[in-house]
Amino acid sequence: MNQELRVAAYAVCVRDGRLLLARWVAGDGTRRWTLPGGGMEHGENPYDTVVREAEEETGYTVEPVVLLGLDSVRRHYPRPQGAQADFHGLRILYEARVTGGELRHETAGSTDRAAWHPLPAVSALPRVGLVDVGLHLWHIRPPAGNPL
Template structure:
């Protein structure tokens, strides 16, 4: 079984009762909303990652204000040639505020749109689990920096997981 690890950093940006989200485009062409952010480059600090990724995906300059927590997801899924992958995503979640720039869409990247969504409308969006994780961390600010585990987590999915 091939073991894979992806470390990423994401921003929860809430302003005037709305949350900034980026729309992720999966390999199959499906689209779901996610937090702005993404994978760390080798040698990069997660603080710098979230700033870089948010700007790439939304056009905004952001300032991380607080570390909200870390979310870890593990998935196994089939790979080509009958092998199996054991994939773990480690997601570092920051609260951040917009400090400059203008809203724009990423081109030739993993997202195709960015938008502000009223907080009360977020639960109705087609979104990745990370959005709910980020909102929970932002609202509850758990002392240990993680959400409680429970039914509905993404573990053990049959399909290849979202990198988000």
């Protein structure tokens, strides 16, 4: 079984009662809303990752202001030629504020739209679980950064 580790950083941007989200496009074409962010490049600081990824996916320059916490997920799934993958994702979540730029959609990336959504409407959106994790951390602000 192949072990795969992915470390990523994400922004929870709430402004005027709205949450900034990017729409992720899965390999099968399924589209679900997610937090702006993504995988760290080798040697990259997570702070720099979230700034880079948010700009790529939304057009905004963001400033991380608080480390909200960490989330760890593990999944098993099939890989080509019958192999199995043991995937472990470590997700670093920051509260961030928009400091510049203009809202725009990513082209030729893993997302195809960016938009602000009223907080009460988020639960009705087709979304990845990370959105709920990020909002939970944003609401409870656990001292040790553990959402459980």
